[in-house]
Structures are given as structure tokens and as C-alpha cells.
Amino acid sequence: MASKKGVRLIITLECTECRTNTNKRSPGVNRYTTSKNRRNTTGRIELKKFCPHCNTHTVHKEIK
Template identity: 45%
Template sequence: MTKDKKIRITVTLECNSCIQKGIINKKGVSRYITQKNKHKAPHRLEFIKFCPYCHKHTIHGEIAK
């Protein structure tokens, strides 16, 4: 029998510049949902994504659940 291990997990990416500017209270925060392989990528993910609140491409980092 094989063990049912969850290798791929769902992570949420959040705009880093919105958090630093304090836009959270006014408009909101840009969030994306993606998956990662926790064995191949044990560190936190960071991607450059478009933020509709900043109106530009910014770094979106993984947040803890």
C-alpha cells in the first residue's frame, strides 16, 4: 500500500508593496493562489505579479496560513 502524502500544497501570494504602504485599510491587498511542491521548494515563494491596487508589477510573497 502507498501512503497518501500531500506533496503539493496550496499557497497564497500577497503584494509586498501594498503591505509596506499601508494600503490594506483603504483598498485591499492583491492576492494570488498557487501551488508548490514542498519537497522541491521548502522556502517561501516570491513572484513578480501585477497588482491592480498599485497599478504595476510588484513582488508577491508567500504568506503563512
Template identity: 45%
Template structure:
């Protein structure tokens, strides 16, 4: 039920983080506000495929 996903920055489109999510609780793509070391600021990161 838990699956690994990759998070990409919405500004620079780079894949910075990997995390796990529960597909039953979060069937849609997740969004988190995290630090991007390339942009050097906190940005929204979206789940990629």
C-alpha cells in the first residue's frame, strides 16, 4: 500500500527529494513545501512519476 515517490521543485523542475506515501490515504499527487538547494529557497515540490 505504501509506495516510494519522487518530489520535484516547481521552479527549477529538478528532482530533489524522495519519500513514501500511502496510496489509500493520498490517491492524488502530493505537494510539499521544502527547501530547494538549487533555488536556495523554500518552494513547493510536487510528486513526479
């Protein structure tokens, strides 16, 4: 059976503060996975989500 390439993509969102912030609660980089519709959202997504390493809400950007 041939698989049909869907419209929705699974993407990864990474915290932007974890890379540069040295005064965070614990070491590491926080990542979330989600999906997006490639027809409606052609650009990269930026969402404000909670980062447990920074212990605050920060901007998470889409990475490939």
C-alpha cells in the first residue's frame, strides 16, 4: 500500500532561553513536539510555553 503524504507535519519546539541562560534551575534544553498544518502555516512557529529548566514561560521556536 502506498502511503499518502499528509498535510500535517510533526514539529519540534525548542526553548530559546535555555541555550543562552546560565542562571537556570537545571541544566538542559526543553523541547516540545506538536503538529502543524503546512497549508495554513507555511512559516516557522513561535509559541510561548513553560520551560521547566528556566522555571518560567519562554518563547519556543520551531526547529528542524
